[in-house]
Amino acid sequence: MKCQKCDRPATFHITDLVDGEPSELHLCEECAQSFLAPSQEEAQDVMPAMAGLLAQHLAVGETADELARLDQRACPVCGITFLQFRKQGRLGCPHDYVFFEKELEPLLMSIHDQTQHVGKVPKRCPHGADQQTQLIRLRREMKEAVSSEEYERASEIRDKIREIEAGFREAKGE
């Protein structure tokens, strides 16, 4: 049998799943290796799948204008826009789950069929970690202030950060 991609003899017989359907591939060693080597896309295959899933849910009941507006919304803590999330399939910070709650709800529902956690609870911050989220925002704001040369504002933010961090150390009894 000849390789399906070139004229060398096929020594690899691969069963691949395409849309859940098995399909047979007969390849020579060289073609098989390039086929089996994970491509960039394959290594990240969850992301397009997720983005597709998202797009599906957004298509329902959203006009193009609404979607465009939604895509521009940016998380005040980490600065990620909804469009960036849709493209990369990864969120930017814990606060995104709060800020994009309405948009994420149908997505979480379709992945997990549930939207209420029932498993393990951390001992340290069982009710969530809002103050820590503040730190992410303040550090980003401080960096922005420094880069736009607003040094006075930067130092005010730095003091706030120190205050919160000191509070944590106290709580930990350090």
Place this chain on the structure above:
Amino acid sequence: MTLDDLASTSGEWLRGSGPESDIVISSRIRLARNLADFPFISRATDADRAEIERILHGRVESLRTAGKAPAESLYLKVSELPEVDRQFLVERQLISREHAQSEGARAVVVDPSERFSVMINEEDHLRIQVMHSGLALNEAWEQATKLDDMIEEQVTYAYNERLGYLTACPTNTGTGVRVSVMLHLPALAITRQIEKVFKSLHKINLAVRGLYGEGSQATGDFYQISNQVTLGQTEEELAKKVADVVPVLIDYERQARSFLIENSQETLHDRVSRAFGILRTAQTISSEETMHLLSSVRMGINLGLIGDLAIPTVNKLLIHTQPAHLQKLSGVELDQADRNIERATYLRRHLNGESKGNVSHN
């Protein structure tokens, strides 16, 4: 202990023992966790990543000093390792391919017996994974949750009362747990029933992946079965769902093996013997062909068709013939053609031993 010491051993999950270890290679629990006061990796600057790595390194050190983490565990800065070492850790399943290839400061803590590893700055700030040989999900979960508690004493996790542990990808949020078992299912593949099995697993929301996880092909008939859902069920329930399906798959595989023995024993015996023959005599051989043939040999041993070879040896060969392992073991960098020759030499040396039929002139 150093990374080079790992090369000559084969780690806990390849021990080839534990319940049902003829079919169940290993059981694994992975927990995804993030620090509450840093952005997720996709929005983290280089400085953030370096800071996360520095903080977590410090915490690991204090756990070691306190005698809670094994003193001889390895802390490896993955971003500073040469390519071959990163690939070696991937082949060993101690880090993911994504972790090996991504950018910025990142590290891994490796238990000397390879029962656990903790990846720092993978897709999430922390990926805690525990691996056991054979079917041992409960033991793996107990160890994983203990490790998680230990780390949580040192840091504050991103957590939300309603959604649980918050992760970079919404597919992991909630428990952040991935429960998986690696199965060797050659007879289901030969009898072409494997696709049917996959379809039914997908229907009950279980994912099937190849040996090296996401996006990898099922080489050598090794398959990883894992949960897809992580929210709305407890960790124990999620582990049970995977654990419940394993005996069914083992039973299918055993039935397929019996069917082959009863209906085409000569063909099966021939297939196994030829595979063994090629592995013992080849002068140059690719990694894929090796996996494919070792898979047949492994099944042959379990069916009593090959007498003088042990399962742990086959498990070891499966890993030691991977590209980075070969290079670590031989101590030199090899291109693909040279690796194929080195692999064949390695196989001949380990499979022929004292026995007759050794046609090697090396």
